[in-house]
Amino acid sequence: MAATLIDGKAVAAGLRLRIAEGVAGLAAAGHVPGLAVVLVGEDPASQVYVRSKARQTVEVGMRSIEHRLDAATPEAELLALVCRLNDDPQVDGILVQLPLPAHIDSARVIEAIDPAKDVDGFHPMNAGRLATGTGGLVPCTPLGSLMLLKTVRPDLAGLEAVVVGRSNIVGKPMAQLLIAESCTVTVAHSRTRDLPAVARRADILVAAVGRPQMVKADWVKPGAIVIDVGINRILAPELGEGKTRLVGDVDTEAAAAVAGAITPVPGGVGPMTIACLLANTLTAACARRGLRTPLA
Numbered sequence: 001m002a003a004t005l006i007d008g009k010a011v012a013a014g015l016r017l018r019i020a021e022g023v024a025g026l027a028a029a030g031h032v033p034g035l036a037v038v039l040v041g042e043d044p045a046s047q048v049y050v051r052s053k054a055r056q057t058v059e060v061g062m063r064s065i066e067h068r069l070d071a072a073t074p075e076a077e078l079l080a081l082v083c084r085l086n087d088d089p090q091v092d093g094i095l096v097q098l099p100l101p102a103h104i105d106s107a108r109v110i111e112a113i114d115p116a117k118d119v120d121g122f123h124p125m126n127a128g129r130l131a132t133g134t135g136g137l138v139p140c141t142p143l144g145s146l147m148l149l150k151t152v153r154p155d156l157a158g159l160e161a162v163v164v165g166r167s168n169i170v171g172k173p174m175a176q177l178l179i180a181e182s183c184t185v186t187v188a189h190s191r192t193r194d195l196p197a198v199a200r201r202a203d204i205l206v207a208a209v210g211r212p213q214m215v216k217a218d219w220v221k222p223g224a225i226v227i228d229v230g231i232n233r234i235l236a237p238e239l240g241e242g243k244t245r246l247v248g249d250v251d252t253e254a255a256a257a258v259a260g261a262i263t264p265v266p267g268g269v270g271p272m273t274i275a276c277l278l279a280n281t282l283t284a285a286c287a288r289r290g291l292r293t294p295l296a
């Protein structure tokens with residue numbers, strides 16, 4: 001394996017330490033930042049994420065506020081809860097776990113969140129701020145991915161970046177962040193012609209498609225930095241009957257023979273997402289009090 005493995009677990013742990021220091025500073029001034037997480041329904045993966053978020057929130061010294069609602073909760077009831085959290089001075093960040101049940105319009109719920117408390121960075125106001133370079137809260141997974149990139153290449157200016165995937169949660173904001181870093185950015189997707197050839201142009205290749213091990217070694221330019229955003233559970237008969245394991249969107253082992261640096265799955269981008277959620281909560285808590293974030 002030639003590539004440097006980018007240790008997202010270690011980078012996330014370092015970030016959480018800095019967050020904890022910032023939280024302690026705010027707490028000493030009389031304010032403990034609060035993060036409200038809303039889970040609708042019993043999706044097992046969402047339950048795991050929400051538990052993990054709550055635990056890490058408390059570990060950095062913040063207040064965790066959890067709201068678990070029945071899967072049949074009417075949209076109006078969820079919107080009313082979001083309104084109450086918007087008005088609650090103890091709440092600095094609001095996260096409504098996605099996906100929501102089919103009868104609820106996710107866009108309407110996201111737009112109901114106060115943009116100043118939108119620690120997911122999904123509100124159109126924050127998306128617009130990112131696109132126009134005017135501040136705002138940035139989606140956690142792209143923010144964490146950028147931090148990992150910078151651990152191996154602090155100055156990204158002039159590099160060719162290819163983002164595979166055009167979701168509002170990862171692909172589009174990732175492209176905006178890379179533009180702000182003065183990269184030349186291509187956003188590729190399921191309708192892109194000759195995707196392997198496009199990917200091979202990349203000095204920075206970000207895979208965010210949600211397809212297990214889709215990016216092969218011959219898609220990777222020698223020496224490229226590969227950021228694998230995918231978290232896919234696949235059957236792993238080699239581990240025993242019915243066993244599963246997590247893989248990314250990249251065929252990591254093969255790609256690592258070509259890449260200069262690569263994020264593993266698990267242990268790459270994944271741990272950064274929650275750490276960045278906590279970072280955004282601290283940033284929001286500071287901004288609501290007219291303070292600069294200590295993380296800048």
Ligand code: GUN
Nearest residue numbers: 095096097098099120140
């Ligand atoms: N579901 C999976 N990832 C996320 C995330 O980052 N934020 C929210 N709100 N829901 C998710």
